Amino acid sequence: MKITKASDYALRVVGFFATAEKNRYYMRNELSEICSVPDSFLGKILQHLVKSGILESERGKKGGFRLSKNPEDITLYDIIRSVEGEIVINECLVEGNACKISGNCKIHNVLDQVRCNLINELKKVNVSNLV
Amino acid sequence: MKITKASDYALRVVGFFATAEKNRYYMRNELSEICSVPDSFLGKILQHLVKSGILESERGKKGGFRLSKNPEDITLYDIIRSVEGEIVINECLVEGNACKISGNCKIHNVLDQVRCNLINELKKVNVSNLV
DNA sequence: ATATTTTAAGATAAAAAAACTCTTTTTTAA
DNA sequence: TTAAAAAAGAGTTTTTTTATCTTAAAATAT
Ligand code: SF4
Ligand code: SF4
DSSP states (O other), X not given: OBOOHHHHHHHHHXXXXXXXXXXXXXXXXXHHHHHTOOHHHHHHHHHHHHHTTSEEEEOSTTOEXXXXXXXXXXXXXXXXXXXXXXXXXXXXGSTTOOOTTGGGOHHHHHHXXXXXXXXXXXXXXXXXXXX | OBOOHHHHHHHHHHHHHHHSOTTOOBOHHXXXXXXXXXXXXXXXXXXXXXXXXXXXXXXXXXOEEEESXXXXXXXXXXXXXXXXXXXXXXXXXXXXXXXXXXXXXXXXXXXXXXXXHHHHHHHHOBGGGGO
């Protein structure tokens, strides 16, 4: 019942961008230093964030990463979702992985509700709330 | 961001007890069969549930497991807490594991809030709500 | 008392997931 | 055309989850 380290790292980086110089590109190794995230691992995380449209990147000299939208428009949910996929709380909540009892399992229904509430909580907080 | 299989198994077993014959002892292998949980693994899970006072056990012939309190007085939180320890959402929220930034980290504070809400959600649902 | 049935406890093993690295390719700017 | 940067993906290590096995202890029936 925990977010992964990758998620925490992603939150740190995106959180940093909210305070950082607008529009400037930051290189992976700069971000690694600033946010205390292992450089190579950060590579993968940044790729996820780019792919889901939270960051944008530019290759080559003068390249790097920067926010691709306003901090107000990025929620904690977006970031966690981006690096670890959909939040499910329990395996049976993901399409196709239902256990044989799923149909009328009250636990299933309750956990689904808990998941909705959790996701809504995470959607309530945006990156500008982190400065 | 998921509960463990052990938690789901525990929920199934305790959920079953809510519908089962009151006061009767059920053996580990009966419960294993009924709830589709690997027998040996269930042993460990039942031990946790006994240790935290959700179930009570009796050894020897006529022995087994049964609820040690009313279904109304057992919450989903109690069960999950029993088998996987305190819910923390992020490592830095557990005493002594704070990262160097913890002191004034907004992410930390927000996740702590999310954790509280999640725990409260889980406390709202009791086992009798599962029948 | 003794055999039998059952949980308790803990060590250990296997499997899966998370955390992290490395290498090669592609893109860009100077 | 060269140097610097990210992209992509394979590969490794570590940690956690999941599960089993073995031995001990307790309770009961005979
Ligand atoms: S028992 Fe219920 S909650 Fe657990 S996996 Fe099956 S459907 Fe989901
Ligand atoms: S950066 Fe903030 S949230 Fe992440 S581990 Fe450190 S204190 Fe916790």
